[in-house]
Amino acid sequence: MTHTLPSFRRKLVAAVLVVVSPTLALAQAPAAPKPPAPQTQQAASGQAGNLQPATREAQSLASLAPLVESVKSAVVNVDVQARPEVPEGMEDNPLFDKFFGGGNGRGRGRSEREQIRQGAGSGFIIDPKGLVLTNNHVIEDAVTITIRLDDGRSFTGEVVGRDPLTDVAVVKVKEKVDQLPTVKLGDSDAVRVGDWVLAIGNPFGLASSVSVGILSARAREIGASVYDDFLQTDAAINPGNSGGPLFNMKGEVVGINTAIVGGGTGIGFSVPSNLIKALLPQLEKEGSVTRGWLGVGIQPLNRDLAQALKLPVSEGAILTQINPGSPAAKAGLKADDVVVAVDGKQVRSDSELTRTVALKKPNSVTTLSLYRDGKKQDVKVTMGTRPDLEGLTKKKPEAADEQDSSRRVGVSLQDLDARTASQAGFTERAGALITDIIPGSPADRAQLAPGMLVVEANRKPIASAKELAAAIRAAPKGSTLLLRVAGPGGGRLLRALTVP
Template structure:
């Protein structure tokens, strides 16, 4: 990067010196008292109070490459479950260096940054404004909102930190301050305003960004966006490369909701209704004989999904989930996605013009394209993965439960259960979800041979498999 001088600075115009005056000892020029004039509207006190908690995140990462002899997913399954469809060969690709930003949110070294900053990281090094540096481990990350949580290793318990503020309280036109590491220029500060709220930039199903005209550049990713109280109201995440003054930040209230799950569970398990919805338009409302203008129309239901089991039907218009009004399909996705699986919710619908209320127990949202497979719950997947060497997930099309990962040499591998296998029955129990399957597998007697009914990937013919259960 080439830097150039900016030319003449404001206020540097030279004026001719006044003529010299002669004085006598009895006629001295009186001294002008020194006056400290405060700088009006300066952000310097705010910057000084928060910049110590803003960090540089340095990453060494490798793109994952399938190890030699590793089991591979059948065609189409990698994309469907969000798992990498990788070539055979070396276990790891070349090392890549990356830079980003982040901020400390507690004195013991808990750091927030973007998922895309630390994805595939082999080593993460965090540098503070005061020159100290610490290795960090990734506690959790969520690709769908681009949020990740780090923990500094061997950090003292008295680090500077900042607090998350209330992003919902921000108004269009409120002043904001961004601090980060653009192009490796540490602790760079820019300011601007909130340009818009709840922006959907089509980056994912949970888009609800704050838009700002504060200067954000490559390297600012993961850095904080402050209000004038010094609270973080957003995490700088994305820019429009062809434009100037258009940047986007993940709202702090969304981060606050996800933080406990990322810190403790390492991932975000999201609620799922098991349906496809679209916005209610005036034309659709007229065709359905409705007098409402906003809502989410059920276009398709997953057979056996949570919504179908609770009695939801095609063409139902969802207008409210618990206390949250539903005005669009995207609004429905975000509202349900912030809820935990297994939560029972009241879903208000209009069916043939008449209001109805149904109680639905949410399932776990299956992995979508571009994200890793999400198990129904950690305790469900652990026995299957650790003891039997496989990981399960609900089928994205609602067909039941799929085997999505298999460890080479494991009991699942020996039982010929390749990734993509549809699991129909475990012992004498038919299973319709990853949760049911994991419970059935967990209850299997150690040392026994468990009979499974499966449907291999790419086949419509059910087969039997014998799964050895370790002692």
């Protein structure tokens, strides 16, 4: 069956396992492609003259056992006790049964759902003193964290830093250790589509499980955040693999296994190691990630637009809006400028520009290569700081009535204040700012996301979180709210939110 993009996105499942009573028959992994079987010397020599070089290279992979033995001791199980929030009306949702436990949990009350749940994911050690990399969604809302090694040892873990926007987290062993096995972060840009890759993790609580496949694609955008840049692989990744390593054939980690497409399709996604290496110093030192910010609205350049703008290139990012007072405005950037490179690195799309700018340090000077009125020029920009929308949620808790309404559809809200509007580049000065979305909730299925600003509900203006909460509360069960949402830098979209 061919799925549309919204349907495809809804099937993306964070590959984290909640241990209740694993039932393997309900989640069979697709058969992982096996490396070619070793040949006898006679057979190999008899056929060598008829084989292409690439085929001979593949047939030389007699066994991956030496590689597995050299790295698996550094792969760990991450056991978590967490206290999740489940939105009202989601008690019978099978996705929540899968991730929050419950088997046949029909008819259970919300108080039971709010009890501590037991979850498990994977991770890997990058420092002999016990520094572990994993996914943010594995350790999010954790009350306790236990790190279990392949040799049976267990340690208490604590969060050092996390970045929800890329789903990366750093955990350290609290006990004093100095000789733990480690693995090295490799160069994810060097791995080619078609190269062999190896995944090790704890799917369904089955420790140290190994699967093999190839790199299927690069730079995949799956709707997880504006910074999506995933590696795609067909190596079997299942619930419980989240946070585990994806290795190249040198035994280097080229990605953190993060998400899968449901239905046993054999499609998994990993955060590239080069992105992890860029974030790691901040996560270790600051506990969070501060990103560069331009303050512009953007869209991709295509051939038709390139022809209309009389450009000699057809790849890049068009600046559609320059926010007043932003770093872009101060640098003299203009609407319809087309950015084609940042500090000499080619930019092929709007999403690539977003990711590249985000990795720049605030207050650093960056050179943008762009076309203006058909002529190429370089412009120096002093980077600003991207606002921390997630942090604002903690500073301004929702009122009780807003919590009840937002839990019903799985969204957290707050008012838009002048400071946030200015930092985030909103042209609006009022609305309900989305600060969090519960995976699998009605809000998630409506493709709402943190950082969006709801300005209308059923064609009526929304000036605050309280007003949107009231609209959700008043909506009949099973009805659909037509929401108009704005993003930083301008541009509006419609979203259809079904109220359970």
